[in-house]
Amino acid sequence: xxxxxxxxxxxxxxxxxxxxxxxxxxxxxxxxxxxxxxxxxxxxxxxxxxxxxxxxxxxxxxxxxxxxxxxxxxxxxxxxxxxxxxxxxxxxxxxxxxxxxxxxxxxxxxxxxxxxxxxxxxxxxxxxxxxxxxxxxxxxxxxxxxxxxxxxxxxxxxxxxxxxxxxxxxxxxxxxxxxxxx
Numbered sequence: 001x002x003x004x005x006x007x008x009x010x011x012x013x014x015x016x017x018x019x020x021x022x023x024x025x026x027x028x029x030x031x032x033x034x035x036x037x038x039x040x041x042x043x044x045x046x047x048x049x050x051x052x053x054x055x056x057x058x059x060x061x062x063x064x065x066x067x068x069x070x071x072x073x074x075x076x077x078x079x080x081x082x083x084x085x086x087x088x089x090x091x092x093x094x095x096x097x098x099x100x101x102x103x104x105x106x107x108x109x110x111x112x113x114x115x116x117x118x119x120x121x122x123x124x125x126x127x128x129x130x131x132x133x134x135x136x137x138x139x140x141x142x143x144x145x146x147x148x149x150x151x152x153x154x155x156x157x158x159x160x161x162x163x164x165x166x167x168x169x170x171x172x173x174x175x176x177x178x179x180x181x182x
Contacts, residue, residue: 063109079106083152104131112137113140
């Protein structure tokens with residue numbers, strides 16, 4: 001009998017485990033998203049320290065598609081997203097489709113870093129069915145001028161000023177928000 005009484009006492013002293021309701025899960029989800037955003041912003045800030053800021057470097061070039069590009073002039077009308085990428089960049093394979101999607105409604109100029117000759121880049125763009133404007137930077141001269149050492153890197157330029165810099169993976173929503181804020 002005493003064993004039975006001891007069991008009842010132990011059961012009464014145990015804390016009741018409650019299941020998380022949807023509010024509990026929502027709270028945890030919001031906390032996780034906030035942590036990811038804070039870490040992402042901190043990483044962007046740290047990685048972008050050596051990159052150009054303030055006035056955007058002059059960029060006059062011909063795209064692999066044969067169009068003349070004047071970045072500063074383009075940015076006077078609407079913000080321009082400048083995307084540094086490479087055909088050999090693993091993360092770029094995830095970001096480039098989003099850049100292509102954004103380029104349907106926003107001004108986008110991309111710079112292909114150390115990715116070979118212009119013809120090779122054109123073939124790559126055609127194979128992937130990308131429609132964004134691409135400038136070839138075979139020796140990395142443009143990327144050095146901009147202080148880019150990580151691919152992918154995205155700048156937003158508005159009226160000749162750099163308003164945003166991000167490196168690494170970026171979602172379409174992140175790109176869109178950066179262009180909207182500019």
